[in-house]
Amino acid sequence: MIRITNLKKSYKYGDNRVEVLKKVNLEIKDNEFVTLTGPSGSGKTTLLSLVAGLDLPDEGSIIVDGIELTELDENSRALWRRKSIGYVPQFFFLIPYLTAVENVELMARLAKIKDSKSKAMECLELVGLKDKGNKFPHELSGGEIQRVAIARAIVHDPPLIIADEPTAFLDSENKRNIVDILERIWKEGKTVLLATHDQFLARHRIVKILDGKIEE
Ligand SMILES: Nc1ncnc2c1ncn2[C@@H]1O[C@H](COP(=O)(O)OP(=O)(O)OP(=O)(O)O)[C@@H](O)[C@H]1O
Numbered sequence: 162m163i164r165i166t167n168l169k170k171s172y173k174y175g176d177n178r179v180e181v182l183k184k185v186n187l188e189i190k191d192n193e194f195v196t197l198t199g200p201s202g203s204g205k206t207t208l209l210s211l212v213a214g215l216d217l218p219d220e221g222s223i224i225v226d227g228i229e230l231t232e233l234d235e236n237s238r239a240l241w242r243r244k245s246i247g248y249v250p251q252f253f254f255l256i257p258y259l260t261a262v263e264n265v266e267l268m269a270r271l272a273k274i275k276d277s278k279s280k281a282m283e284c285l286e287l288v289g290l291k292d293k294g295n296k297f298p299h300e301l302s303g304g305e306i307q308r309v310a311i312a313r314a315i316v317h318d319p320p321l322i323i324a325d326e327p328t329a330f331l332d333s334e335n336k337r338n339i340v341d342i343l344e345r346i347w348k349e350g351k352t353v354l355l356a357t358h359d360q361f362l363a364r365h366r367i368v369k370i371l372d373g374k375i376e377e
C-alpha cells in the first residue's frame with residue numbers, strides 16, 4: 162500500500178534549515194493498522210502530510226497504491242487525495258458555518274459520490290452521531306467534533322485512512338469510542354495509519370520516529 166524510501170524533509174527556520182525527516186524508510190502493507198509514535202516535534206504530522214500528498218519532500222520517494230506522489234503536481238495530488246485518502250487532521254477543521262452532516266456531505270460531493278446526503282448520514286450513524294447531524298460545530302463537544310472528522314474521512318470510502326492524534330484532549334470513554342471506530346474500519350479491509358502520543362492507542366504495528374528516522 163505504502164512504500165517510503167529515503168525520505169527527507171526540512172523546514173526553513175530563520176536563516177537555518179531544520180531537518181525533520183532525515184532518512185525515513187517505511188513499508189506498509191494493505192490492511193495493516195500502523196501506529197506512529199514519537200516525541201512532540203519528532204515529525205509525525207510532517208510524515209503523515211507527505212503520505213497524504215499535502216506536501217512534498219526534499220528528497221526520496223513515496224509510493225501509495227502504485228502512485229509516486231512526488232511526480233504529481235499540486236492539482237493532481239488534490240484530485241488523487243479526494244478518492245484515495247481519508248485524512249483526519251490533528252487540529253480538526255470542520256467548516257464552522259456548515260452543520261455536521263453538511264461537513265461530511267461536502268467531502269462526499271467533492272469525491273462525486275452519488276446520494277451524498279444519505280451517505281453522509283450513514284457515516285454519522287457509524288460514528289454514533291445519528292441525532293447530531295443538524296448541529297453546527299460550536300454546538301458539538303470535542304469528542305463529537307473528532308467523530309464528525311472521522312465520518313468525513315471515510316464518507317468517500319477511501320482504501321487508506323490517516324488520522325493525526327485523533328484522541329488528543331479526549332477522556333477515556335471517548336478514546337475508547339474513537340479506537341473502536343478506527344478498528345472497525347480496519348476490520349472492513351482498510352489500511353489505517355495513525356499518529357499518537359497515547360499509549361492506549363498504540364497497538365497493532367507500532368512504528369517510532371526518533372531523530373528523523375524510523376525505529377520499529
Ligand atoms: N510548516 C512548517 N514550517 C516550519 N517548521 C515546521 C513546519 N511544520 C513543522 N515544523 C517543525 O517541524 C518539526 C516537526 O513537526 P511535526 O508537526 O511534524 O511534529 P509532531 O511529531 O507531529 O509533533 P506533535 O506530537 O507535537 O504533534 C517541529 O520542530 C516543527 O516546529
Ligand SMILES: [Mg+2]
Binds near residue numbers: 205206207251325
Ligand atoms: Mg503532530
